[in-house]
Structures are given as C-alpha cells and as structure tokens.
Amino acid sequence: MLTPEEQREIEQEAASYPERRAASIDALRIVQRRRGWVSDEALADVAELLGMSPAELESVATFYNLIFRKPVGRHVILICDSVSCWIMGYTKVRDHLKARLGINFGETTSDGRFTLLPIVCLGACDRAPVMMVDEDTHLDLTPARIDAILERYE
Amino acid sequence: MLYNEPSPLEVKVLTRRFGLPNSQSLDTYLASDGYKAFRKAVEMGPEKVLEELKVSNLRGRGGAGFPTGMKWGFVPRNSPKPKYVVVNADEGEPGTCKDRLLMENDPHQLLEGMLIAGFVVDAHVGYIYVRGEYRYVIEILDRAIAEAYERGYLGKNILGTGFDFDVYTHTGAGSYECGEESALLESLEGKRGVPRIRPPFPAVAGLYQCPTVLNNVESFSAVPAIIRDGGAAFAALGTPKNGGTRLFCISGHVNKPGVYELPMGFNLLRMINEVAGGVRGGKKLKAVIPGGSSCPVLKAEECDISMDFDSLAKAKSMLGSGGVIVMDEDTCMVKAALRIMRFYQHESCGWCIPCREGTLWLRKLLARVHEGGGTQSDVPLIGELAKNMLGRTFCPLGDAAAMPTIAFVEKFREEFEAHLNGAPCPFESKPVSA
Ligand SMILES: Cc1cc2nc3c(=O)[nH]c(=O)nc-3n(C[C@H](O)[C@H](O)[C@H](O)COP(=O)(O)O)c2cc1C
Ligand code: FES
Numbered sequence: 001m002l003t004p005e006e007q008r009e010i011e012q013e014a015a016s017y018p019e020r021r022a023a024s025i026d027a028l029r030i031v032q033r034r035r036g037w038v039s040d041e042a043l044a045d046v047a048e049l050l051g052m053s054p055a056e057l058e059s060v061a062t063f064y065n066l067i068f069r070k071p072v073g074r075h076v077i078l079i080c081d082s083v084s085c086w087i088m089g090y091t092k093v094r095d096h097l098k099a100r101l102g103i104n105f106g107e108t109t110s111d112g113r114f115t116l117l118p119i120v121c122l123g124a125c126d127r128a129p130v131m132m133v134d135e136d137t138h139l140d141l142t143p144a145r146i147d148a149i150l151e152r153y154e
Numbered sequence: 155m156l157y158n159e160p161s162p163l164e165v166k167v168l169t170r171r172f173g174l175p176n177s178q179s180l181d182t183y184l185a186s187d188g189y190k191a192f193r194k195a196v197e198m199g200p201e202k203v204l205e206e207l208k209v210s211n212l213r214g215r216g217g218a219g220f221p222t223g224m225k226w227g228f229v230p231r232n233s234p235k236p237k238y239v240v241v242n243a244d245e246g247e248p249g250t251c252k253d254r255l256l257m258e259n260d261p262h263q264l265l266e267g268m269l270i271a272g273f274v275v276d277a278h279v280g281y282i283y284v285r286g287e288y289r290y291v292i293e294i295l296d297r298a299i300a301e302a303y304e305r306g307y308l309g310k311n312i313l314g315t316g317f318d319f320d321v322y323t324h325t326g327a328g329s330y331e332c333g334e335e336s337a338l339l340e341s342l343e344g345k346r347g348v349p350r351i352r353p354p355f356p357a358v359a360g361l362y363q364c365p366t367v368l369n370n371v372e373s374f375s376a377v378p379a380i381i382r383d384g385g386a387a388f389a390a391l392g393t394p395k396n397g398g399t400r401l402f403c404i405s406g407h408v409n410k411p412g413v414y415e416l417p418m419g420f421n422l423l424r425m426i427n428e429v430a431g432g433v434r435g436g437k438k439l440k441a442v443i444p445g446g447s448s449c450p451v452l453k454a455e456e457c458d459i460s461m462d463f464d465s466l467a468k469a470k471s472m473l474g475s476g477g478v479i480v481m482d483e484d485t486c487m488v489k490a491a492l493r494i495m496r497f498y499q500h501e502s503c504g505w506c507i508p509c510r511e512g513t514l515w516l517r518k519l520l521a522r523v524h525e526g527g528g529t530q531s532d533v534p535l536i537g538e539l540a541k542n543m544l545g546r547t548f549c550p551l552g553d554a555a556a557m558p559t560i561a562f563v564e565k566f567r568e569e570f571e572a573h574l575n576g577a578p579c580p581f582e583s584k585p586v587s588a
Binding site: 016017018019020021022023024025026028029050052056059060063064065066067078081082083084086087088089119120121122123124125126127128132135137 | 158245246247248249250251253254285286287288289290322324325326327328329330341342343344345346347362403404405406407411412413443447477479481485489490493494496497500501503585
C-alpha cells in the first residue's frame, strides 16, 4: 500500500502533465526515496495509481540505472567508470572502495550500510574521479578522501 | 558546486554571471540585464527574433551542431495542436560537464531562453528534462521557477505582454539514451527511453506528437545574449558559420581541468597549454578526444586545429558536446577504446540489433585484445565490425560507439598489435592503466 504521503506527492507530479503516466519516473523515485528500492508490490500500487499496467511500469523501472528493483543498503555508492574518470585514477579508487568495504559491485556490506555499484559519466569530468553517495556528488577522489567521505554516512 | 578558476583567455557571454554573489537569484539576474531580451523579443516579434538567431550562427550545443534558428523555423505556425518547448538537460556524453554549471549558476538565463523560444513558436508550456543524477540542480531550477512565477516572469500575461508560459522540471533516472531527442520525448511521456523513428522530427511531431522545440541547455542559454546584443555581435565572436562562444569542458591529464568559455574556433593546442595549464607532470601529449567520448580521437600532431564544427568535421572528427578529453603518453589507447565501448554497450537501449549486438561484440573483442588474448586478425575485425554498424542503427548511439573505435584502431594500430598473442599491456605499470 502506498502511504497517503506518497500518494499525495505522486498526484502532485502527475498534475504537471497532460497524461498521468508521464509521472512514472517521479513516482518510482518518490517510493524509492522512502523505501530504498521498488518492490513488486510497490510497483503494482504505483501502476494502479497512474493508470498503467504493472508490465508497462516494469518496462520503465528496469530501463533506468537509478531505479533499484532489489533491496539495497542504507546508502548506495555509485562510482563513475567512464573515460575521464578512468584517465584520472578510477581503477585505484574502485579497488580501494572494494577493499575497504569488503564487497564487489552489486553487493551490500553485511551490516547493511553500503551497496556499491558502477555508474556511467556523472557530468563532473573536470573533477574526476567522481562518485555519488545517495544523492550527493563527491569530486576529486583519492583513497584518503573516500575514507573521510564514508564516515559521514551512518 | 564550485566553478573552476576562470582563465583570462575566456570570453564570458553565457558565463558572465558565474561567480557573482547569488548568481542563481532573480535579483542578480535582473541587475545584469536579466529578462531584457524577452521584452525586446516581444517588441521585435517572432519573425525578427528568428532572423537574429539565424544571423547569430548559433549551432546546437548538444552535439550535432544543427543551426538553432533554422530548427525553430521548422515549427509549423498554423498547427491546431499545442506546442511545447523542451530543454535537453540530460548531459550524458562522457567528458561533458557544462550544462550542470549553466543551470546551477544561472538558471534564469535558461528560463529566459525558453521563454523566448515559447514566444517565437507560440508554445505555452516548457519542460526541462534533467538527468536523475542532478537532483540538487533540479532544486535550484525549481527555486528559480518559483521566483519567476512570484514576480510575473512566468505564468499568465507575463510582464503585461499577454503571453502565457508555464515551466516544469522533469527528472530522468539514469540513462544516456534518454539524451537522444526522440528517446527523451518518450521518457518525458513516462515510457521506456527507446528512440522513435525519424522523420518526423520533434519540430513537427515531438512531445505527444505535437510540434516541439527541443534544444540543449547551452543552446537555450545563448539566446538571451543574442537577442540583447544582436545576432551579428554573437556571430562575430566565432568563425564563419560557427557563431559565438562555447563552454569547453577540459578533463583528463591537464594541470587545470575545468569548464572554460572560449570563442568558437579557439585553437585546441592553445586550449590545452594556455587555458588548461598544459599536460600534467611535464608528460607528453598523446591524444585528445575533442568533443565528448563519441568523437574520433586526434593524435597529438593533429591538435593544432581550430575548434569549430567545420574544422573538426574536415579532420574526420567532431566538435560534439564540447568535452575535450586530454590523454598523456602513459595512457593505453586499447584500454581507452575499451572503457568507451563499455559505456556505449551498457547504455545501448537494446532496441535495435546492430547496436545491441555490435557494442557487445566490440566490447568483448577489445577486452580480449587488452588482456593479451587477441590474435592478428582481431585488430582488423574490430574496425570492420564497427564500420558495419555505421548508419545501420535505429538512432545515432550506434554511430557514437562505432566512430571512436574506428579512429582508435586506425590511428594507434601498433598499440593494438603490441597487445596481441599473450603480450602484457605495455602500459600496465603506468599510473592510469590496469
Ligand atoms: C545517444 C545520444 C545521446 C545524446 N545525449 C544528449 C545529451 O545528453 N544532451 C543533449 O543536449 N543532446 C544529446 N544528444 C543530441 C540530441 O539528440 C539533440 O540533437 C540535441 O539535444 C538537440 O539540441 P541542440 O540542437 O541544441 O544541440 C544525444 C544524441 C544521441 C544520439
Ligand atoms: S567521466 Fe566520470 S564524471 Fe564524466
């Protein structure tokens, strides 16, 4: 069941468009912001609210990198692996993150704190290497800076 | 986010308010000529505005460089359908990081550009499609939009002109393909981001099959200055057929990476050496990708070139989206090609087979060669496979993947060959590689 709060926010987004389904991405993100990910049940509820079939909404949900259809940790780390970041030391930064968290891409730490995922160019190439943690962008990464950044996410 | 230290060689037109206190606010915008261009446009009328745009030689900053004035002119005047203005703020091409700054530092300049577009084509609704990763940018835009409504710069009867215009932000959720204009429109309608067959182009059948003006953030942001100071003044900043300035995003092995606004036609070597402080650590320049990762690489000796659409086309590359990626002598070109292919393969929407399969096989081949498992015949095979994709995919993403690959193999063939038959990557011990 969608909470009244979720329903209200989704309705507000739907009002900006001539067709309700245009709010599909917004709606998935509204749900995900609160629950961390989009379950089958939540997907069906959102589809009903927007007047779409669950299959239609599923085709949207699975298309985008930032919609999670599986549970994730409390914080999601997205590290850019595109060309400018690679040139500026992505490999070192990635290896450091994996070692420090003890996980591979697609995995979540055993305490449920972090999920690690690769992502494509984040549009901050002049400040490479770059990663996002949840909705924050972190620039000019080095192993030492990463350690300090991770401390901030409980 | 901070904006890099400006260079004295910059010509600040679109970035003139960057660094001003509260550059995002309506008051700062108004104090520096803000919304004057819209008033002037209303006095001039749509035809004259279109004429100024054509004179300005503004060409689309999203990648293809299509003349903006001409594009707006394609929108049918007497269509009974509603019309739309759509901003492409999906900024996805690796190496490109300028639209973020334009929206973050001067959101009203973009809104004024949209307003003028709406007035010219008689559209009353505009959407800004912002990539999902720029959440805080959407917040900045939403604040600017709210301020504009409060003070009568958006909404009904704007500034007493009788013109109505509404603007909404729309968030993406992580997809490079949604930067392609027809996929963007699908995504904006709430569907999977798969491209449409073109023609018809968005100017005729865009959002909800209605006539739509669709441009890049930087293209819209250039419009207020063009109308305010005249198309001829803007044109004069650049080279023939390449009007104005451009925000060049310089990344990679330079001392001062950053986004710099320079006249069209600025020399690439000067850009690297004088604007961006030269190659880091006294290393030698090896290669430059001049306009975002889909643009064919230039060897160091090809870099004495004027950075405009036509000169780069002549050199068989592209000015693209303005992402200048600089690579020093320690950079492995096979690995660079592989990194780039991994991106396109991951972001291929999967709709058409030449792109979906082609990018996959190219990625596998490039990985095999880089790991030392390649044989002599693999090198020409990479080139052939890529050439077979050119022009055969549903949207230009396939070309964007094939073009850089062809250039890497042709220009750095020896380097590919040095990786064959079990040889370790010659750059393995270098800081960039692995
Ligand atoms: C795969 C692909 C991705 C694209 N990504 C972007 C993008 O992120 N931003 C953008 O403005 N244009 C992008 N484009 C170009 C758009 O299709 C379109 O040409 C452009 O937004 C038109 O605006 P302009 O005339 O102002 O350049 C992309 C094109 C392709 C084929
Ligand atoms: S390549 Fe990493 S932010 Fe652009």
